[in-house]
Amino acid sequence: MITEERLSIPKRTTTRFFYMIAIGLVLLVAGLIIAATSGGGHGEEHGAAAGHHVAGWSQRLLANLWMNNVYFTGIAVVGVLFVAIQYVAYAGWSVLIKRVPEAMGSYILIGGVIMLLVFLLPILFTGHNTLFHWTDHSVHELGNPNYDPIIVGKSGYLNTPFFVIRMVAYFVLWFLFFKWMRRESLAEDLNGGLNHYNKSIRLGATFLVIFGVTSSMSAWDWVLSIDTHWFSTMFGWYVFASWWVSGLAAITLTVIILKQNGYMKMVTSNHLHDLGKFVFGFSIFWTYIWFSQFMLYWYANIPEEVIYFQERLGGNNNHYTWIFFFNLVINFAFPFLVLMTRDAKRQMIMLKIVCIAILIGHWFDFYMMIMPGTMRGESGFGLIEIGAALTFLGLFLWRFSAELSKASLVPVNHPFVEESVHHHV
Amino acid sequence: MTSKKYILGVFDDEDVLLNAIEKTRAAGTRIYDVFSPYPIHGIDDVLGIERSRLPIVAFFCGLCGTSFALWMQIYMLGFDWPMIIGGKPHIALPSFIPVTFELTVLFAAFGMVITFFIISGLRPTMKVPVMDVRSTDDKYVMAIELKEGTDVSILNDLLRSNGAIEVNEKEVVK
Numbered sequence: 001m002i003t004e005e006r007l008s009i010p011k012r013t014t015t016r017f018f019y020m021i022a023i024g025l026v027l028l029v030a031g032l033i034i035a036a037t038s039g040g041g042h043g044e045e046h047g048a049a050a051g052h053h054v055a056g057w058s059q060r061l062l063a064n065l066w067m068n069n070v071y072f073t074g075i076a077v078v079g080v081l082f083v084a085i086q087y088v089a090y091a092g093w094s095v096l097i098k099r100v101p102e103a104m105g106s107y108i109l110i111g112g113v114i115m116l117l118v119f120l121l122p123i124l125f126t127g128h129n130t131l132f133h134w135t136d137h138s139v140h141e142l143g144n145p146n147y148d149p150i151i152v153g154k155s156g157y158l159n160t161p162f163f164v165i166r167m168v169a170y171f172v173l174w175f176l177f178f179k180w181m182r183r184e185s186l187a188e189d190l191n192g193g194l195n196h197y198n199k200s201i202r203l204g205a206t207f208l209v210i211f212g213v214t215s216s217m218s219a220w221d222w223v224l225s226i227d228t229h230w231f232s233t234m235f236g237w238y239v240f241a242s243w244w245v246s247g248l249a250a251i252t253l254t255v256i257i258l259k260q261n262g263y264m265k266m267v268t269s270n271h272l273h274d275l276g277k278f279v280f281g282f283s284i285f286w287t288y289i290w291f292s293q294f295m296l297y298w299y300a301n302i303p304e305e306v307i308y309f310q311e312r313l314g315g316n317n318n319h320y321t322w323i324f325f326f327n328l329v330i331n332f333a334f335p336f337l338v339l340m341t342r343d344a345k346r347q348m349i350m351l352k353i354v355c356i357a358i359l360i361g362h363w364f365d366f367y368m369m370i371m372p373g374t375m376r377g378e379s380g381f382g383l384i385e386i387g388a389a390l391t392f393l394g395l396f397l398w399r400f401s402a403e404l405s406k407a408s409l410v411p412v413n414h415p416f417v418e419e420s421v422h423h424h425v
Numbered sequence: 426m427t428s429k430k431y432i433l434g435v436f437d438d439e440d441v442l443l444n445a446i447e448k449t450r451a452a453g454t455r456i457y458d459v460f461s462p463y464p465i466h467g468i469d470d471v472l473g474i475e476r477s478r479l480p481i482v483a484f485f486c487g488l489c490g491t492s493f494a495l496w497m498q499i500y501m502l503g504f505d506w507p508m509i510i511g512g513k514p515h516i517a518l519p520s521f522i523p524v525t526f527e528l529t530v531l532f533a534a535f536g537m538v539i540t541f542f543i544i545s546g547l548r549p550t551m552k553v554p555v556m557d558v559r560s561t562d563d564k565y566v567m568a569i570e571l572k573e574g575t576d577v578s579i580l581n582d583l584l585r586s587n588g589a590i591e592v593n594e595k596e597v598v599k
Binding site: 298341 | 467476511519522523
């Protein structure tokens with residue numbers, strides 16, 4: 001007999017998330033004050049000579065906000081993508097865990113607001129956003145010493161109004177599909193029948209097409225355009241692979257934590273096994289994309305292309321070299337060796353360790369994508385980084401847990417729920 | 426020429442068969458094998474068949490492939506006949522990765538297939554007794570080896586009481 005299972009988040013847990021946000025903000029502010037007073041300088045002074053400037057505290061703040069927001073927004077959208085894929089594939093096994101990815105999308109709206117503010121506020125106050133070299137007016141003015149013909153050539157796509165329109169469009173589309181799919185799923189709990197299921201398949205298929213385009217384009221906009229001169233035809237896939245494996249790890253980790261707290265009673269090691277295969281497979285997929293991008297640039301060794309890897313490996317006084325290799329170890333070698341056996345994928349403890357490692361590892365992956373272009377050799381791991389990460393984690397968990405507790409953890413009227421209960425691999 | 430006798434229980438329902446296997450094993454009877462037109466989910470557990478250790482073979486074959494590929498490329502391009510390719514060092518690891526990956530997969534795959542053939546004794550001269558041709562159509566057949574001194578009627582009752590629609594006897598000459 002399949003019965004509803006309600007998640008009740010204790011008040012204490014929610015308070016903890018708020019503490020997390022508060023402590024994060026305190027650390028962030030403390031870090032900023034220390035950075036500002038110890039001669040870090042102010043961001044505005046450096047904008048004009050972008051590329052050679054010493055990054056100030058304001059730049060470091062912007063870079064951290066941007067990086068964490070891109071990372072958590074990605075995980076949130078991957079939740080919606082996961083549900084869409086399950087519907088389109090007529091998947092039965094994932095029904096018992098589908099409420100977890102379904103609720104992850106609740107961060108999208110906050111992510112959109114923060115991203116819009118972080119992009120627009122510096123432009124409103126100082127005229128350009130120091131994260132994005134191409135927003136600087138002087139590079140577009142003929143005769144100006146900063147005139148940059150390459151950026152001018154790209155200005156048909158990379159200009160502030162179009163960038164904002166695109167950003168709003170991605171978030172509106174993602175949020176709408178999150179809401180629509182969620183609404184069908186909750187209505188199914190009440191009404192049953194196949195109507196909501198069939199509608200979800202159509203919604204899912206449409207979302208896959210939309211996400212196929214928007215995931216690539218958002219990766220160009222939000223991450224690739226930081227290194228404005230550089231280009232990579234694989235970049236959309238690279239960011240997607242990083243988001244996707246982090247999202248899968250987040251789903252798996254949530255399922256395990258819920259199960260360890262007495263929820264998700266019908267989820268067995270068979271479901272964990274499938275989730276583990278997903279995490280295992282896509283950590284290899286990420287490596288494949290990473291290597292494909294790296295090897296072609298390394299082999300051709302063309303200056304304007306290879307500069308991207310020069311900055312990360314050996315350049316900037318070897319500032320990023322250890323993260324470059326750490327990235328590969330924690331995101332490829334570790335999950336690959338640990339999750340290889342069947343038993344590891346079926347045991348909660350192993351899966352939990354690997355999922356946490358992957359979530360940390362891909363945070364570093366985004367650090368590697370965003371920091372060298374914005375902070376040069378000046379990025380660090382201090383109060384600012386820890387504070388920003390804690391704040392965003394707290395925000396994400398607060399929204400996620402609130403959404404998760406709104407509905408039954410078991411979609412009782414899903415047509416495949418029986419199949420999922422008896423899932424066996 | 427040795428010949429063996431088998432008692433065959435014929436079933437026409439998957440669930441009845443799975444239940445019958447459990448009951449038969451619980452009664453202390455050793456089942457020789459079960460024949461079915463398609464793979465039955467969960468039958469390995471019911472029959473008490475242990476998981477294959479083939480993945481371990483795959484891992485070590487793969488490891489051999491990795492080592493062989495790296496050794497081959499480092500020895501050939503680094504020591505035996507060094508060449509300058511694209512201005513890269515003689516031993517340039519990133520350019521070795523694709524070949525290393527391919528050979529890892531190749532060794533693991535071939536190693537698994539060959540090991541599987543050897544362990545399960547599959548070879549062109551192998552004779553496989555067909556217990557009952559209907560097991561390739563719509564019936565499930567449970568075969569129990571008939572040792573000397575076994576009471577056929579007890580087995581007959583056991584199978585029939587657990588849902589077998591027929592119980593036959595078959596002699597297989599090897």
